[in-house]
Amino acid sequence: MARRRVPRGPGSRPLDLTRVVTKHDGAWQVRPLTGAASTKPYTCPGCHRVIPVATPHVVVWPVEKALLSKDALEERRHWHTVCWERRN
Numbered sequence: 001m002a003r004r005r006v007p008r009g010p011g012s013r014p015l016d017l018t019r020v021v022t023k024h025d026g027a028w029q030v031r032p033l034t035g036a037a038s039t040k041p042y043t044c045p046g047c048h049r050v051i052p053v054a055t056p057h058v059v060v061w062p063v064e065k066a067l068l069s070k071d072a073l074e075e076r077r078h079w080h081t082v083c084w085e086r087r088n
């Protein structure tokens with residue numbers, strides 16, 4: 001059995017999957033949530049339908065608010081991934 005060398009990744013640090021996306025109304029931090037991390041139902045602002053518990057989706061908040069500041073937390077929105085990507 002041939003042993004393959006697996007290229008080393010950036011290490012065992014937890015991956016920060018947050019990325020910045022620019023839409024017509026500004027720049028947003030976008031963080032994907034796994035189904036396991038989704039423990040509450042949310043209403044998607046894109047389609048006004050519920051994102052059921054355990055559904056992978058994205059959380060977005062404005063870039064200009066500091067992460068985890070009170071303002072940023074209040075402005076966090078949970079979106080269906082497809083609804084967010086459809087948004088301009």
Ligand SMILES: [Zn+2]
Pocket residue numbers: 044045046047048049079080083
């Ligand atoms: Zn939606």
